Amino acid sequence: MDLFREMDMRLIKLFILISSIVFIHKNAFSLELKPVIDxxxxxxxxxxxxxxxxxxxxxxxxxxxxxxxxxxxxxxxxxxxxxxxxxxxxxxxxxxxxxxxxxxxxxxxxxxxxxxxxxxxxxxxxxxxxxxxxxxxxxxxxxxxxxxxxxxxxxxxxxxxxxxxxxxxxxxxxx
Structure with a gap:
């Protein structure tokens, strides 16, 4: 039973990690590029x-x-x-x-x-x-x-x- 619980926790952590990466990646590309004066x-x-x-x-x-x-x-x-x-x-x-x-x-x-x-x-x-x-x-x-x-x-x-x-x-x- 502990083995299944440990595997469930690993899967949940993996899911959270992948979701975070996808979210960050998606938002990085949604940033608007605008001209600036340098x-x-x-x-x-x-x-x-x-x-x-x-x-x-x-x-x-x-x-x-x-x-x-x-x-x-x-x-x-x-x-x-x-x-x-x-x-x-x-x-x-x-x-x-x-x-x-x-x-x-x-x-x-x-x-x-x-x-x-x-x-x-x-x-x-x-x-x-x-x-x-x-x-x-x-x-x-x-x-x-x-x-x-x-x-x-x-x-x-x-x-x-x-x-x-x-x-x-x-x-x-x-x-």
Whole structure:
């Protein structure tokens, strides 16, 4: 009788082991693969933005690049860049990743295009949103959000131009 009970326990343990392996194997293949922004792409983007700033003789800038969860991937500060724009660059990138729209669009929602009240003036009161240009979402060719870039230190229009040039320079890498 003990022999049968021992065999039953072994079979039960074997069944549990096999079931666990099948469950783990099945779930491993069900993980979704998604495109991400990596450090090498972020560095290329920052290099392009810095080169543009140099060639156009704009004020020194801060550049922040975040992933789709608004976690910082890269931050770069040029010598002489305004210290207050460190946080602004990071918040521009974070805003664009979380919305996901340009920070210029956030400003238009809050203040309108002419500076009067926009269609959603309450947007201006949300702490993490920056309502002026310089933050842009980064998308793959298929439109999948993989992150955002925020630039601050020059004028907001120049910041946005720099951010767009950085995105355009790596478009071919964003599959």
């Amino acid at each position: 450090l090498s792409i972020a560095k290329k983007m920052a290099d392009v933005c810095e080169a543009m700033r140099e060639s156009k003789k704009w004020n020194p800038i801060n550049i922040a690049i975040v992933d789709d969860g608004a976690d910082l991937v890269l931050f770069r500060r040029q010598d002489g860049a305004f210290l207050g724009s460190i946080d602004i660059a990071i918040r521009k990138a974070t805003s664009s990743a979380m919305i996901p729209r340009s920070t210029r669009k956030v400003g238009e929602l809050a203040y309108g295009e002419d500076g009067a009240l926009g269609p959603r003036p309450g947007v201006a009161t949300i702490d993490f949103l920056v309502p002026f240009a310089g933050g842009l979402p980064i998308r793959t060719e298929s439109g999948h959000l993989i992150g955002a870039i925020g630039v601050s230190g020059a004028s907001s229009d120049q910041d946005e131009e720099c951010a767009q040039a950085a995105i355009d320079a790596v478009k071919h890498l964003l599959k």
